Amino acid sequence: MHGIEFEITPASGKTRRQPLPEYIEGYGEVRAFEGAFANVGVGISDHRPRRSKSVRPGQTKLLASIEEALDRAKVQDGMTLSFHHHLRNGDHVLNLVMEAVALRGVRDLTLAVSSIFPVHEPLVALMDAGVVTGLATNYMSGPVAKAVSQGRLKKPAVMMTHGGRPRAIECGDLPVDIAFIAAPCSDPYGNCNGVSGKSACGALGYAVADAQYADVVVVVTDHLAAYPASPAEITQTMVDYVVEVPSIGDPQGIVSGTTRITRDPVGLAIAHKAAQVIQASGLLEDGFSFQTGAGGTSLAVAAELKNMMKEAGIVGSFAAGGITGYLVDMLEEGLFRNLLDVQCFDLRAVESYRDNPRHLPMDASMYANPFSKGAVVNQLDVMILGATEIDLDFNVNVTTGSDGTIMGGSGGHSDTAAGAKLAMVVTQLVKARLPIVRRHVTTITTPGETVDVLVTDHGIAVNPARQDLIASLEASGLEVVSIEALLALAESMTGIPDEITFSDDIVAVVEYRDGTVVDVVRRTK
Amino acid sequence: MLFVPGNNPGMIQSASVLGADCVILDLEDAVSLSEKDSARKLVTKALRSWSFKSTEVTVRINPITTVYGPLDLEAMLEVQPDILLIPKAEVASIQAVESRISAFEAARGGEAVRTKLFALIESAAGVEYVHEILESSPRLEGVLFGGEDYTSDMGVARTMGGMEIEYARNKVAVACKVHGVDAVDTPFTDVDNHEGLLADARKAKAMGFTGKAAINPRQVGIIHKGFAPDPVEVRYALRVLEAMEEAEAEGKGVFSLDGKMVDAPIIQRARQMVALAEKLGMVKASNVSREGGLV
Amino acid sequence: MRVTRTAKAGTLESNDIFIMVSPSEAEVVNLELQSIVLAQFGRQIRETILKTVAARGVTQVSIMAQDRGALDYTIEARVETALDRALAEPGVIL
Numbered sequence: 001m002h003g004i005e006f007e008i009t010p011a012s013g014k015t016r017r018q019p020l021p022e023y024i025e026g027y028g029e030v031r032a033f034e035g036a037f038a039n040v041g042v043g044i045s046d047h048r049p050r051r052s053k054s055v056r057p058g059q060t061k062l063l064a065s066i067e068e069a070l071d072r073a074k075v076q077d078g079m080t081l082s083f084h085h086h087l088r089n090g091d092h093v094l095n096l097v098m099e100a101v102a103l104r105g106v107r108d109l110t111l112a113v114s115s116i117f118p119v120h121e122p123l124v125a126l127m128d129a130g131v132v133t134g135l136a137t138n139y140m141s142g143p144v145a146k147a148v149s150q151g152r153l154k155k156p157a158v159m160m161t162h163g164g165r166p167r168a169i170e171c172g173d174l175p176v177d178i179a180f181i182a183a184p185c186s187d188p189y190g191n192c193n194g195v196s197g198k199s200a201c202g203a204l205g206y207a208v209a210d211a212q213y214a215d216v217v218v219v220v221t222d223h224l225a226a227y228p229a230s231p232a233e234i235t236q237t238m239v240d241y242v243v244e245v246p247s248i249g250d251p252q253g254i255v256s257g258t259t260r261i262t263r264d265p266v267g268l269a270i271a272h273k274a275a276q277v278i279q280a281s282g283l284l285e286d287g288f289s290f291q292t293g294a295g296g297t298s299l300a301v302a303a304e305l306k307n308m309m310k311e312a313g314i315v316g317s318f319a320a321g322g323i324t325g326y327l328v329d330m331l332e333e334g335l336f337r338n339l340l341d342v343q344c345f346d347l348r349a350v351e352s353y354r355d356n357p358r359h360l361p362m363d364a365s366m367y368a369n370p371f372s373k374g375a376v377v378n379q380l381d382v383m384i385l386g387a388t389e390i391d392l393d394f395n396v397n398v399t400t401g402s403d404g405t406i407m408g409g410s411g412g413h414s415d416t417a418a419g420a421k422l423a424m425v426v427t428q429l430v431k432a433r434l435p436i437v438r439r440h441v442t443t444i445t446t447p448g449e450t451v452d453v454l455v456t457d458h459g460i461a462v463n464p465a466r467q468d469l470i471a472s473l474e475a476s477g478l479e480v481v482s483i484e485a486l487l488a489l490a491e492s493m494t495g496i497p498d499e500i501t502f503s504d505d506i507v508a509v510v511e512y513r514d515g516t517v518v519d520v521v522r523r524t525k
Numbered sequence: 526m527l528f529v530p531g532n533n534p535g536m537i538q539s540a541s542v543l544g545a546d547c548v549i550l551d552l553e554d555a556v557s558l559s560e561k562d563s564a565r566k567l568v569t570k571a572l573r574s575w576s577f578k579s580t581e582v583t584v585r586i587n588p589i590t591t592v593y594g595p596l597d598l599e600a601m602l603e604v605q606p607d608i609l610l611i612p613k614a615e616v617a618s619i620q621a622v623e624s625r626i627s628a629f630e631a632a633r634g635g636e637a638v639r640t641k642l643f644a645l646i647e648s649a650a651g652v653e654y655v656h657e658i659l660e661s662s663p664r665l666e667g668v669l670f671g672g673e674d675y676t677s678d679m680g681v682a683r684t685m686g687g688m689e690i691e692y693a694r695n696k697v698a699v700a701c702k703v704h705g706v707d708a709v710d711t712p713f714t715d716v717d718n719h720e721g722l723l724a725d726a727r728k729a730k731a732m733g734f735t736g737k738a739a740i741n742p743r744q745v746g747i748i749h750k751g752f753a754p755d756p757v758e759v760r761y762a763l764r765v766l767e768a769m770e771e772a773e774a775e776g777k778g779v780f781s782l783d784g785k786m787v788d789a790p791i792i793q794r795a796r797q798m799v800a801l802a803e804k805l806g807m808v809k810a811s812n813v814s815r816e817g818g819l820v
Numbered sequence: 821m822r823v824t825r826t827a828k829a830g831t832l833e834s835n836d837i838f839i840m841v842s843p844s845e846a847e848v849v850n851l852e853l854q855s856i857v858l859a860q861f862g863r864q865i866r867e868t869i870l871k872t873v874a875a876r877g878v879t880q881v882s883i884m885a886q887d888r889g890a891l892d893y894t895i896e897a898r899v900e901t902a903l904d905r906a907l908a909e910p911g912v913i914l
Contacts, residue, residue: 432889534890562901562905569897571893
């Protein structure tokens with residue numbers, strides 16, 4: 001099969017590991033990635049028509065069971081069902097719904113789930129049985145990820161980003177037949193939120209596009225409130241049916257108690273360096289905006305920034321993202337004017353989202369959709385990112401481990417890297433004999449043209465396209481080394497890893513936020 | 526000087542990124558008796574193949590009076606770390622190590638061993654005879670004072686206030702000054718007490734210690750802070766060196782600053798201060814020669 | 821040379837490798853390797869272990885290795901230590 005050969009970073013003249021096919025069975029024609037902004041800001045993007053229907057006075061939306069909802073929604077073979085992941089590893093709803101679906105003998109379904117966790121293990125059996133033949137998701141971990149890597153899903157899984165998913169739903173690339181919205185609190189007419197009830201999860205940002213554009217919208221709740229429920233993050237005009245169940249999720253799995261800064265001395269040393277880079281960049285002044293992941297090292301960077309901002313009396317404009325208690329502290333201490341929240345990672349974030357008017361909601365489309373009139377990521381000054389691997393072109397892999405199996409996905413990685421003025425990957429150079437810096441990443445998730453800096457325990461490397469940044473860092477006394485030097489250092493410590501062998505079968509297609517294909521994942525031998 | 530357990534490869538490998546000037550790979554108290562051979566082998570191999578970059582590497586061997594000490598010494602002579610830290614240092618033990626190293630050199634046709642020695646003074650006798658100890662080997666570059674074992678030997682309690690180790694600390698700092706070697710203060714064992722550590726580091730500096738031992742990586746930054754020069758003093762030191770360059774350019778031998786004569790000791794102190802300030806990032810690097818305190 | 825006693829060295833902590841050597845019935849060096857980086861470094865880890873065993877002059881031994889991302893110098897150190905322990909006379913301090 002002829003492949004398309006192209007360059008991810010034309011300036012460097014380096015090509016990717018393997019050319020992309022032109023057509024993929026179970027996916028369709030491949031529109032190859034052409035550049036981070038090749039399709040963004042290009043023209044008018046049409047939206048899929050939003051189906052509505054008339055609900056007459058006196059008609060009830062409240063149904064007795066999920067089975068009844070499936071009857072009314074006329075679920076059938078070949079449909080696309082969607083779910084959000086705000087209940088994280090405590091989610092009950094996806095499994096509940098799919099159990100009911102499978103019992104009806106429906107097959108060949110595509111599930112559009114914003115993220116998949118270990119709790120979704122029952123999906124594996126459904127994949128093997130042909131009930132679920134397609135998956136579209138932004139992140140997957142656990143048994144489902146392993147099964148997909150093994151080729152047990154009939155069609156290649158489509159890995160999207162947090163911004164690409166609402167884009168696809170809105171424009172019809174991912175047409176959703178039935179959306180199931182797990183809502184910690186809902187009234188019988190479908191006004192729902194995530195801040196009340198025993199399974200409170202805070203923001204419902206990833207559910208909004210589904211609610212707006214799916215043909216049928218079913219709210220599943222375990223806390224039925226009197227009409228009208230308030231606040232209404234998803235409103236009654238979007239909702240077809242409401243079903244009450246005993247429990248939509250396990251609170252222990254929904255929000256971790258509190259997320260903690262790493263105590264690992266190496267992580268702290270790296271975080272300190274990262275903070276120095278931010279300071280040297282000149283971006284740390286009044287109006288500063290910032291986003292970081294929920295991991296221990298990322299939070300340690302936030303901790304350093306907090307001290308720097310306090311000392312200099314800087315007031316930032318906003319911190320965004322997945323919100324943790326640590327960022328809530330910074331909001332309450334007046335270090336940021338606002339938080340923009342697409343999902344809450346811990347209880348403190350949930351409470352603040354509920355109670356503090358300066359802690360604002362942001363749905364996934366507003367957060368990161370590149371085909372909107374401007375996403376929040378465009379306003380970011382600094383983004384702290386992780387990486388499983390990064391290569392000489394600064395391409396980052398957060399989709400597969402270096403053994404080739406799927407263990408994650410972009411989530412908001414590609415979106416924030418594209419939008420932020422300073423996109424920094426912060427990581428150890430070597431983790432348990434695995435070099436993080438590679439000649440070529442195993443899978444490209446985020447293209448190197450959007451990644452500015454790599455901060456490791458053994459040195460800082462800057463994308464050659466950012467000579468301005470190199471100058472700023474060196475002027476502050478920070479040493480900048482080439483990423484080639486970091487690769488050489490990593491390999492001198494670990495030895496050069498053997499190449500993983502892959503079969504020809506494609507198990508996943510990695511889409512960039514604009515819907516073009518940036519890489520594929522093949523089944524490991 | 527940051528203590529790192531010698532039998533732990535993960536910690537050995539991260540040692541050079543933790544910001545310490547020097548790491549002590551410990552074969553003694555951090556390693557159980559049943560693992561002494563394992564640690565010795567691991568540290569030997571690490572010293573052969575692993576790069577510690579610009580961090581100085583010290584190895585604390587077991588006391589020379591134990592069965593392990595001499596075995597450690599033999600292994601270390603093959604790989605020659607920057608420094609060997611000799612525990613329970615007394616005249617006899619230092620002399621024993623010194624003579625073994627000399628014999629090793631002689632057997633290799635006089636090729637000098639690059640490794641220097643640090644004496645871990647941690648007993649009453651060690652403190653009392655510190656001068657004799659410092660005179661018993663020309664390879665000695667410093668003393669690390671070990672307050673825990675010292676108070677144990679003295680049969681007294683070890684307290685936060687540190688009154689019970691005051692004499693010992695003073696004596697060690699003075700003796701090191703007399704012999705021109707480094708004086709490294711005892712570790713602060715309350716790892717979570719950051720204010721206490723900062724105060725203790727400042728006290729050590731005020732007594733004349735040139736550095737302090739750390740038993741946890743989180744202590745490194747705080748110790749550096751405690752030993753950091755006063756910015757006012759740094760500014761004065763920079764002016765001294767500037768004035769000195771001007772004087773040299775004009776061919777003048779002596780000069781004055783702010784109405785005071787600047788002589789050699791002041792210039793020496795100024796150089797040390799600026800070197801330390803550069804190292805701590807307080808000033809940008811220049812051509813000043815390096816001498817200065819360490820962690 | 822054959823190993824006639826069982827001995828171990830190393831730990832299961834990250835960056836380390838746990839080695840257990842024991843007598844082998846056949847005159848071979850038998851190596852069972854588990855590793856968290858088997859696909860990427862399994863071949864190199866095996867090579868390092870077998871090279872170290874050969875350098876020690878041992879031709880008959882059964883080795884069980886559980887690797888947690890140890891670098892070559894650690895692998896060599898742990899293998900040598902385990903062999904030294906297995907080959908030493910009982911009661912000798914190593």
